[in-house]
Amino acid sequence: MGINILKTLIRNAILLLCCLGFSLSAEPLSEKGKGLDKQVEDLKKAVIELNRELFILEEELLFPGNTQVSIFLSLDIGNYFKLDSVQLHIDNKELANHLYTEREVKALQRGGVQRLYLGNIKAGEHELVAFFTGVGPKGRDYKRGATVSFNKGIGPKYLELKIVDSVALQQPDFEIREWE
The missing domain is CATH 1.10.287 (Helix Hairpins)
Structure with a gap:
């Protein structure tokens, strides 16, 4: 209607x-x-x-607020990982794929945040899986996954995928956190 x-x-x-x-x-x-x-x-x-x-x-x-889920991506520094692509799944269903241009990666490195996905899911327990592909330390091809279980309640749900440099480990770390 x-x-x-x-x-x-x-x-x-x-x-x-x-x-x-x-x-x-x-x-x-x-x-x-x-x-x-x-x-x-x-x-x-x-x-x-x-x-x-x-x-x-x-x-x-x-995308009404009671079923809405938004997933964002951000980078922190990016010395140990050059992002090429991201693939998202919720509950084993592929939601989004994104290939990055040099310009997009530079925007993320300058503090930009990209909305990767906006959609609807039912309330309840869900699992988000994100696969990151790029070039890691010493120029090696690098593919990593990150997983988080989250509870979708009433109201919109905001999740952030964050790629952070781990200086201690000399490699990238992939975090998923919920925004309040």
Whole structure:
């Protein structure tokens, strides 16, 4: 039901823009036409704002808070591991795969956080498994997994995958933690 409302709102916004475009092209450019330019700009701003609100509404409809799970990735330093890819599974179901570009890795090294997954799961006990592939110490190919069991209650669940350098071990450490 909510998605039908969303589709109707989007369709009406597009129809309004099309009608406005046809009416403007039929009028000769004059002083009145110049006043319409401002109205068109105001309408464009209103449509952009409406689009933003529709996006938020769509997220709320598709991923309600009581079933929502979000998984994020961050890096800490990254001297012992150069990330190539991440693969996510919850309860033995593959959720996401991501191959990293050099630019994405640099953004993560500068403190960026990437949302790898946003989806819905039922309340209860679940197991998250993440596989990290990349280049480890001394240029060797490196594939590691990290696992955590978590309880999905009422309300959204946020999990962070964090790759941390272990100076003592001279290798990367892969952590999974729940955000409160």
